[in-house]
Amino acid sequence: MSEKWTTADAVDLYGIDRWSSGYFGVSDAGEVLIHPQGKGSHTANLMDVVRGMQERGLDLPVLVRLSDILDERIKRLHESFSVAAGEYGYQGSYRGVYPIKVNQQQQVVEEICSFGAKYHHGLEAGSKGELIAAISFLKDPQAYLVCNGYKDEEFVDLGLYALKLGIQCVFVIEMPSEVPVIVERAKALGIRPILGVRVKLTSQAGGHWTKSGGERSVFGLTTMEIIKVVDELRDAGMLDCLKLLHYHLGSQIPNVRDIREALKEACQIYIGLVEEGAPMGVLDLGGGLAVDYDGSHTDFSGSRNYTTSEYFSAVVEEIMSALDETGIAHPDLITESGRALVAYHSVLLFNVLDVGRIERFSAPPQLPAEPHDLLLNLRETLDAVETRNVQECYHDALYYRDESHQLFKRGLISLRERALAGQMFWQILTRVAERLKTLDYVPDEFENLDAALADVYYCNFSLFQSLPDSWAIDQLFPIMPIHRLDEKPTRAGVISDITCDSDGKIERFIDLRDVKQTLPLHDPGDDDYILGVFLIGAYQETLGDLHNLLGDTNVVSVRLDGDGHVHYAREIEGDSVADVLSYVEYQPKEMVVSVREMAEKAVKEKRITAKERRAIMRAYEDGLRGYTYYEREN
Numbered sequence: 001m002s003e004k005w006t007t008a009d010a011v012d013l014y015g016i017d018r019w020s021s022g023y024f025g026v027s028d029a030g031e032v033l034i035h036p037q038g039k040g041s042h043t044a045n046l047m048d049v050v051r052g053m054q055e056r057g058l059d060l061p062v063l064v065r066l067s068d069i070l071d072e073r074i075k076r077l078h079e080s081f082s083v084a085a086g087e088y089g090y091q092g093s094y095r096g097v098y099p100i101k102v103n104q105q106q107q108v109v110e111e112i113c114s115f116g117a118k119y120h121h122g123l124e125a126g127s128k129g130e131l132i133a134a135i136s137f138l139k140d141p142q143a144y145l146v147c148n149g150y151k152d153e154e155f156v157d158l159g160l161y162a163l164k165l166g167i168q169c170v171f172v173i174e175m176p177s178e179v180p181v182i183v184e185r186a187k188a189l190g191i192r193p194i195l196g197v198r199v200k201l202t203s204q205a206g207g208h209w210t211k212s213g214g215e216r217s218v219f220g221l222t223t224m225e226i227i228k229v230v231d232e233l234r235d236a237g238m239l240d241c242l243k244l245l246h247y248h249l250g251s252q253i254p255n256v257r258d259i260r261e262a263l264k265e266a267c268q269i270y271i272g273l274v275e276e277g278a279p280m281g282v283l284d285l286g287g288g289l290a291v292d293y294d295g296s297h298t299d300f301s302g303s304r305n306y307t308t309s310e311y312f313s314a315v316v317e318e319i320m321s322a323l324d325e326t327g328i329a330h331p332d333l334i335t336e337s338g339r340a341l342v343a344y345h346s347v348l349l350f351n352v353l354d355v356g357r358i359e360r361f362s363a364p365p366q367l368p369a370e371p372h373d374l375l376l377n378l379r380e381t382l383d384a385v386e387t388r389n390v391q392e393c394y395h396d397a398l399y400y401r402d403e404s405h406q407l408f409k410r411g412l413i414s415l416r417e418r419a420l421a422g423q424m425f426w427q428i429l430t431r432v433a434e435r436l437k438t439l440d441y442v443p444d445e446f447e448n449l450d451a452a453l454a455d456v457y458y459c460n461f462s463l464f465q466s467l468p469d470s471w472a473i474d475q476l477f478p479i480m481p482i483h484r485l486d487e488k489p490t491r492a493g494v495i496s497d498i499t500c501d502s503d504g505k506i507e508r509f510i511d512l513r514d515v516k517q518t519l520p521l522h523d524p525g526d527d528d529y530i531l532g533v534f535l536i537g538a539y540q541e542t543l544g545d546l547h548n549l550l551g552d553t554n555v556v557s558v559r560l561d562g563d564g565h566v567h568y569a570r571e572i573e574g575d576s577v578a579d580v581l582s583y584v585e586y587q588p589k590e591m592v593v594s595v596r597e598m599a600e601k602a603v604k605e606k607r608i609t610a611k612e613r614r615a616i617m618r619a620y621e622d623g624l625r626g627y628t629y630y631e632r633e634n
């Protein structure tokens with residue numbers, strides 16, 4: 001009976017309990033809450049974060065980093081391993097390393113090193129730049145610094161010096177050609193390296209992101225190459241340095257079965273290396289621990305069919321079943337989980353600037369005195385939607401719409417007549433959609449109708465800058481309003497950013513079963529209507545490009561205390577227009593000079609006054625200094 005909309009309905013509609021892992025919820029007042037310690041823990045209101053930020057003069061769009069959630073992810077990873085190890089009697093320990101490439105921002109790397117110290121959480125570096133960053137942040141002698149990626153002499157020297165400084169820096173050999181360089185530099189500097197080998201497994205995993213793993217991987221050694229590396233190390237008297245086996249199946253592995261299969265193969269290689277006489281002791285499983293972006297808990301590419309605990313149970317179980325019969329000691333485990341560690345802690349917030357909607361005129365438009373046949377036909381179809389076969393009406397409408405374009409091109413109907421035809425066409429489609437709602441079975445051809453009729457919410461952000469994977473690989477992120485959740489959303493929308501690019505649109509949304517083409521949204525009204533895109537902490541921040549010269553957004557890092565107070569730990573102002581222009585080699589100072597000369601010339605020629613010149617220059621210079629996104633008038 002109860003038809004009244006409650007916040008529980010909003011929780012269900014947006015699937016928040018399914019994808020948020022307990023970190024987000026909804027208050028009785030209909031605003032999104034943050035629960036950094038998981039469901040039911042102390043909390044703060046995301047809207048309060050926005051209000052506090054705006055009071056401090058920081059505008060939307062903003063990327064909010066919730067440092068407490070990052071800490072909780074690290075804790076959850078280590079505790080999940082401990083529970084699994086305890087349950088199965090696993091003897092090795094766990095040392096996670098964070099791959100810097102997943103989110104390279106200094107404050108993220110810093111936070112992981114400082115909070116992660118109690119778990120000896122280390123770092124993974126895939127390039128010289130990342131190694132240089134890692135050396136300055138990793139202070140814990142028990143944490144690992146795993147070096148993947150191509151290593152030249154300079155890279156190797158840096159890593160060896162790091163080892164001398166007391167950092168457990170491991171060189172993972174990815175290519176046979178790295179061996180002579182490492183051997184030569186280690187001998188020259190008189191430092192015994194810690195070495196690992198990266199194997200290219202034949203096991204494959206499903207999902208979008210897995211091209212970097214498996215057989216097609218450009219990195220890693222085949223079994224033939226591994227044997228060759230072992231022989232070379234033995235000849236160089238360095239086989240005793242080989243301690244680690246690494247593989248990386250790819251990122252976002254949705255199916256736990258693929259994780260098990262890869263591990264089975266890796267364990268046999270590990271055993272083989274021990275049999276070859278390498279001391280070993282560490283098994284590094286790479287990344288792949290997935291995030292359940294759509295909350296479906298399935299093996300769909302944007303999801304995962306296992307929890308972190310189940311992941312570690314599977315890992316521990318597979319290793320034990322392979323090794324226990326051989327008598328080889330359980331290795332210490334490394335995982336290079338990046339996505340699962342950082343995805344949850346960042347939320348992108350932006351305001352809706354405008355809504356484009358198809359006019360849903362209740363009454364048909366007034367036709368001219370002597371209407372063209374086309375208009376009469378459309379009018380007749382419009383009147384018949386409720387009574388005639390709905391598919392037939394739909395086909396007629398499409399036909400007349402095409403006809404109107406043809407007639408217009410040949411000059412046979414006027415601009416106004418074409419507009420009337422368009423108006424009636426959309427009215428027919430709206431009515432068709434209404435009628436379809438009453439049918440038990442909806443034919444496939446109407447699949448895209450809802451999306452075609454959806455409102456377009458123009459939002460103050462750039463997809464290319466802030467959500468590159470949404471554009472590049474169609475990744476889905478949970479998106480929802482962060483307030484007004486005590487009101488029933490009455491519209492169905494798609495999202496467009498402000499780049500005016502047809503690719504700058506989001507038209508696919510998470511759904512429990514499939515993918516939704518529209519998102520239920522509120523009528524924005526006159527106040528700010530704010531949407532949040534969640535789980536964007538991994539891979540989104542540094543891939544961004546300066547499409548339409550829209551730059552980095554503002555960033556705030558916040559922490560919550562036990563009383564629900566929000567502390568603004570750090571604010572980073574987004575790019576100004578001048579910043580962005582200088583990235584692409586413009587010279588903002590010279591640009592000001594050039595406009596000033598132009599204005600002065602206009603004064604001389606009496607086209608503007610000196611006072612007007614001042615106003616023009618002020619507007620131009622304010623524009624250069626300003627945020628690249630839409631700013632509200634203060």
Ligand SMILES: *Cc1c(COP(=O)(O)O)cnc(C)c1O
Pocket residue numbers: 099101102124148212248250251252286287288289336337338339340538
């Ligand atoms: C990208 C990458 C990772 C991170 O994988 P996630 O799935 O984000 O955990 C780990 N290891 C290597 C070698 C990588 O290239």
